[in-house]
Amino acid sequence: MSKKELRDVVKLRYATPENAVFEEKRGFVSLTFRPEDGEEKTYDRVKLQRNFPNSTPDGYLSVLDSEDNEICLIRDVEELGEETAALLRRETARRYYVFTIKKILSVNQRYGFSYWKVEAGDGVREFTVQDTYRNFRKLGADRAAVTDVDGNRYEIPSLSGLDRRSMKKIELYI
Amino acid sequence: MIEVSKMGSEIVPLLQDHGLRCEDVAVFAMTDMALDGTRADVCLVLTEKELLVITGYVRDEGRPGKKHARVFSETSCETYGSEKLKELKVEEYISTGWLTATFDGEPTELAAMTKTSLRDVRIFVKYASAKLEGREEEIDENDFKDDRFCPKCGRRYPDPERKICPHCMEKSKLFKRLFVFAKGYRRYMAAILFALCLTAALGVIAPYVSTEFFYDKVLRAGNSWYGRLLEAALLVLLLRLCSMGIGTLSGIISARVSASVTYKLKITIFSAIERLSMSFFSARQTGGLMNQINNDSNEIYWFFCMGAPELIRNVIQIAAALVIMFIMNVPLALCAVVVVPLFAFVVNRLFSRMHTLHARSYRSSRALNATLSDALAGFRVVKAFSREKEETARFNDRSERLARDSRSVTVFNNTAFPAASFIMNLSNLIVWSVGGWMAVTGTGGMTYGRLMAFIAYSALMNQPMFMLVDMASWFTACTNAMQRLFEISDAEPDVREREDPVKLDGMRGDVEFKNVGFSYEKGKKVIDGVSFSVGAGRSLGIVGHSGAGKSTLANLLMRLYEVEEGEILIDGVNVKDLSFDDLRRNVGIVSQETYLFVGTIADNIRYARPDATDEDVIAASKLAGAHDFIVKLPDGYETMIGFGHKDLSGGERQRVSIARAILLNPKILILDEATAAMDTATERMISEALTDISKDRTTIMIAHRLSTLRDVDSLVVIDKGKIVESGTHDELIRAKGQYFDLYKLQLDALRNIGITE
Numbered sequence: 009m010s011k012k013e014l015r016d017v018v019k020l021r022y023a024t025p026e027n028a029v030f031e032e033k034r035g036f037v038s039l040t041f042r043p044e045d046g047e048e049k050t051y052d053r054v055k056l057q058r059n060f061p062n063s064t065p066d067g068y069l070s071v072l073d074s075e076d077n078e079i080c081l082i083r084d085v086e087e088l089g090e091e092t093a094a095l096l097r098r099e100t101a102r103r104y105y106v107f108t109i110k111k112i113l114s115v116n117q118r119y120g121f122s123y124w125k126v127e128a129g130d131g132v133r134e135f136t137v138q139d140t141y142r143n144f145r146k147l148g149a150d151r152a153a154v155t156d157v158d159g160n161r162y163e164i165p166s167l168s169g170l171d172r173r174s175m176k177k178i179e180l181y182i
Numbered sequence: 183m184i185e186v187s188k189m190g191s192e193i194v195p196l197l198q199d200h201g202l203r204c205e206d207v208a209v210f211a212m213t214d215m216a217l218d219g220t221r222a223d224v225c226l227v228l229t230e231k232e233l234l235v236i237t238g239y240v241r242d243e244g245r246p247g248k249k250h251a252r253v254f255s256e257t258s259c260e261t262y263g264s265e266k267l268k269e270l271k272v273e274e275y276i277s278t279g280w281l282t283a284t285f286d287g288e289p290t291e292l293a294a295m296t297k298t299s300l301r302d303v304r305i306f307v308k309y310a311s312a313k314l315e316g317r318e319e320e321i322d323e324n325d326f327k328d329d330r331f332c333p334k335c336g337r338r339y340p341d342p343e344r345k346i347c348p349h350c351m352e353k354s355k356l357f358k359r360l361f362v363f364a365k366g367y368r369r370y371m372a373a374i375l376f377a378l379c380l381t382a383a384l385g386v387i388a389p390y391v392s393t394e395f396f397y398d399k400v401l402r403a404g405n406s407w408y409g410r411l412l413e414a415a416l417l418v419l420l421l422r423l424c425s426m427g428i429g430t431l432s433g434i435i436s437a438r439v440s441a442s443v444t445y446k447l448k449i450t451i452f453s454a455i456e457r458l459s460m461s462f463f464s465a466r467q468t469g470g471l472m473n474q475i476n477n478d479s480n481e482i483y484w485f486f487c488m489g490a491p492e493l494i495r496n497v498i499q500i501a502a503a504l505v506i507m508f509i510m511n512v513p514l515a516l517c518a519v520v521v522v523p524l525f526a527f528v529v530n531r532l533f534s535r536m537h538t539l540h541a542r543s544y545r546s547s548r549a550l551n552a553t554l555s556d557a558l559a560g561f562r563v564v565k566a567f568s569r570e571k572e573e574t575a576r577f578n579d580r581s582e583r584l585a586r587d588s589r590s591v592t593v594f595n596n597t598a599f600p601a602a603s604f605i606m607n608l609s610n611l612i613v614w615s616v617g618g619w620m621a622v623t624g625t626g627g628m629t630y631g632r633l634m635a636f637i638a639y640s641a642l643m644n645q646p647m648f649m650l651v652d653m654a655s656w657f658t659a660c661t662n663a664m665q666r667l668f669e670i671s672d673a674e675p676d677v678r679e680r681e682d683p684v685k686l687d688g689m690r691g692d693v694e695f696k697n698v699g700f701s702y703e704k705g706k707k708v709i710d711g712v713s714f715s716v717g718a719g720r721s722l723g724i725v726g727h728s729g730a731g732k733s734t735l736a737n738l739l740m741r742l743y744e745v746e747e748g749e750i751l752i753d754g755v756n757v758k759d760l761s762f763d764d765l766r767r768n769v770g771i772v773s774q775e776t777y778l779f780v781g782t783i784a785d786n787i788r789y790a791r792p793d794a795t796d797e798d799v800i801a802a803s804k805l806a807g808a809h810d811f812i813v814k815l816p817d818g819y820e821t822m823i824g825f826g827h828k829d830l831s832g833g834e835r836q837r838v839s840i841a842r843a844i845l846l847n848p849k850i851l852i853l854d855e856a857t858a859a860m861d862t863a864t865e866r867m868i869s870e871a872l873t874d875i876s877k878d879r880t881t882i883m884i885a886h887r888l889s890t891l892r893d894v895d896s897l898v899v900i901d902k903g904k905i906v907e908s909g910t911h912d913e914l915i916r917a918k919g920q921y922f923d924l925y926k927l928q929l930d931a932l933r934n935i936g937i938t939e
């Protein structure tokens with residue numbers, strides 16, 4: 009059990025260009041952070057966790073240390089300047105990488121399972137979905153995602169942008 | 183070599199390129215993603231000296247005649263010296279995982295993977311870490327049993343928990359198994375079959391009598407039946423009555439048989455469920471399970487009660503009609519069947535569309551129900567936050583959606599099926615015109631009556647078409663349901679009683695955990711190397727953060743789950759060897775989530791020992807501090823509680839649960855946060871009562887509030903599944919470790935409000 013001060017837990021600390029410096033170090037993001045009520049400290053490696061991954065991917069990022077304690081929050085990556093924003097965006101995009109469905113080639117239902125063949129960003133991918141109704145989820149009004157048996161997530165960034173034939177194949181689940 | 187992923191033929195030459203032989207490799211695994219997130223094939227190769235991460239992709243060099251012409255084209259290779267490599271770890275994200283480590287003291291990313299390779303990499307990390315740290319890791323056969331693929335067709339099992347390949351499922355086997363349940367009903371089934379044949383035959387005769395016979399024999403002069411109208415009418419009536427009577431009779435029999443077969447099936451399934459272990463339920467959500475069993479058996483019931491007899495009757499009837507039509511007039515018969523394939527095709531499409539619409543409206547109605555029960559179950563919260571308007575709006579939205587979906591079903595039914603009937607009429611039209619022409623010209627001996635008969639037969643053939651086409655999906659649904667049910671009855675419980683279990687008469691209650699390790703999900707250790715012991719009649723307190731694994735320890739002692747490493751001993755006997763009876767009778771638990779069944783308070787307390795007398799129940803309640811509040815209820819011990827009845831407070835529920843455990847009078851009592859919802863004074867009282875009776879009882883107490891654990895003989899502090907400290911209260915205070923910190927914190931809190939100890 010690590011000791012945690014109450015104020016560490018309840019206080020919201022935001023990263024600003026003045027108190028936080030994010031840098032790239034060996035492929036990881038490092039942070040030098042000086043809280044207003046404490047000493048400056050450098051973290052070799054911080055993790056970025058989206059608080060609202062669906063609605064605000066670039067806002068409200070939790071910056072966590074190696075023990076998963078929150079160091080600070082980022083309200084919006086834009087606030088930290090262009091360069092840092094780009095770094096943070098790249099990092100989160102990589103962490104939150106999901107496959108994108110461009111086109112649905114086939115969906116075969118069989119005994120409650122479905123076998124999918126889709127055109128993803130990097131070519132054709134095939135996967136199997138269990139209990140399709142439960143694993144197909146709408147994210148907001150126009151986005152949807154389906155999760156396969158391994159837990160990989162395939163996202164449809166815009167349902168209205170999908171061609172008619174693809175749409176017909178997934179109509180049932182929407 | 184530990185080969186976590188299958189080493190393909192293309193890997194050996196690759197290793198040779200790096201100056202390695204297969205014997206040099208200690209652990210090998212593959213992932214499917216490069217570090218930049220692109221698709222790739224990546225080899226993780228751990229040798230005595232270093233870790234190689236070779237990125238590239240496997241190509242099929244399609245040389246004709248040669249089968250295995252797979253080539254690994256390498257794009258990059260990173261090498262990490264073993265002595266500088268530490269802390270291999272897999273980090274998991276939404277669709278990807280990352281293998282990281284500290285290399286030369288700095289955090290380093292080694293490899294990336296999609297979730298598909300995650301399992302392999304986790305196992306790789308397990309063995310590679312042991313190797314790097316110079317430990318000897320025991321080889322677990324399960325790690326290499328890749329049973330994610332169907333051995334027959336190589337396809338992925340869609341559900342990792344269910345080893346069933348939808349492509350290779352044998353349907354005939356399912357039906358054979360179902361007929362085992364119908365064993366005692368052979369004679370009835372023969373009767374049904376006979377009746378079906380009879381109705382089919384009558385159905386085939388009827389059109390002849392009412393058309394050709396009537397027009398050409400009764401209405402035409404010069405026949406022996408000429409003018410005998412009344413007799414003809416009576417004959418028709420008799421035929422109809424017979425066919426109706428037989429049909430009704432066989433309907434009644436088949437309803438009976440199907441009902442008792444499904445009843446037997448249900449009984450089998452439910453008794454199978456009792457044998458199954460916890461992990462079966464957590465993988466499947468129990469609530470849905472019961473529902474599913476009911477729905478599935480209904481599906482089977484309706485198929486066999488309605489579907490199968492109809493199918494048999496119709497098939498016989500169609501076959502007979504076809505034969506008669508071809509005997510009557512071959513060219514005309516050909517005209518009649520020519521439209522059938524087109525019709526079948528169209529109807530098939532219509533049905534698939536209809537199923538989509540039905541499924542959608544079914545889903546909307548479920549969503550509506552969910553919203554409704556949500557709002558009703560949470561009505562306190564709804565009112566407290568005055569969200570009635572929003573809830574109403576949500577409900578309106580859902581019910582509007584349902585209305586819309588139901589409407590589209592109706593509209594579809596009212597437009598599509600007339601359209602299908604039109605095709606059917608097309609067939610009639612052809613028969614009418616060709617047949618009419620034949621009758622007029624007298625070609626092929628066609629008469630007016632014969633034409634009418636012919637038309638009646640073609641109707642006999644066409645009518646059941648709708649149903650037959652839909653039969654396929656009905657059949658699928660039914661086999662699907664059977665599959666799921668048999669699967670439950672076949673499931674092997676993973677916690678099973680040994681064949682010749684050890685009986686412990688007069689259990690003392692010594693508990694010992696020896697290096698216990700356990701994980702709910704593979705690779706995520708929840709309990710890791712936990713050892714402690716509690717002597718008979720002694721008490722042990724377990725403290726630790728929320729999520730540390732305290733309740734899991736209790737589950738393992740109860741043998742609700744099976745330990746993966748190490749062993750748990752009671753009186754020196756492994757719990758795996760103990761008889762379930764002894765275990766359940768001697769180990770009692772008051773779990774964190776109190777569960778009360780619908781029934782009286784007395785029933786709830788008596789649950790573990792139904793033969794307990796009223797006096798026993800009262801005595802147990804007294805000890806649990808429940809008696810006082812129970813007697814104040816107007817119905818006393820006979821107050822109905824549970825869902826839909828009297829609401830008890832959190833602390834009251836806990837006291838009923840404690841009484842339940844005390845009544846069992848177990849040698850080993852586990853209290854998991856059993857008094858957390860009570861005020862300190864009540865807790866104190868119960869705790870004293872428990873101490874009083876716990877002289878010859880081993881007690882394991884889990885609590886966050888340290889004051890609860892004031893009287894225990896010894897304590898263990900666990901954090902992230904490991905024991906970090908243990909000893910008596912005084913020892914732990916002196917050690918000034920985590921327990922001390924916690925104690926000080928809670929003491930400070932008391933001091934702040936002016937209480938000192």
Ligand SMILES: Nc1ncnc2c1ncn2[C@@H]1O[C@H](COP(=O)(O)OP(=O)(O)OP(=O)(O)O)[C@@H](O)[C@H]1O
Pocket residue numbers: 464702703708726727728729730731732733734735774
């Ligand atoms: N059935 C389960 N399947 C998967 N993971 C589980 C299951 N039950 C518990 N866990 C996980 O195991 C870990 C330990 O859980 P456990 O219930 O033993 O914690 P605990 O110490 O009793 O916590 P608390 O004090 O909050 O009751 C938690 O991270 C929890 O999320």
Ligand SMILES: [Mg+2]
Pocket residue numbers: 732733734774854
């Ligand atoms: Mg718990």
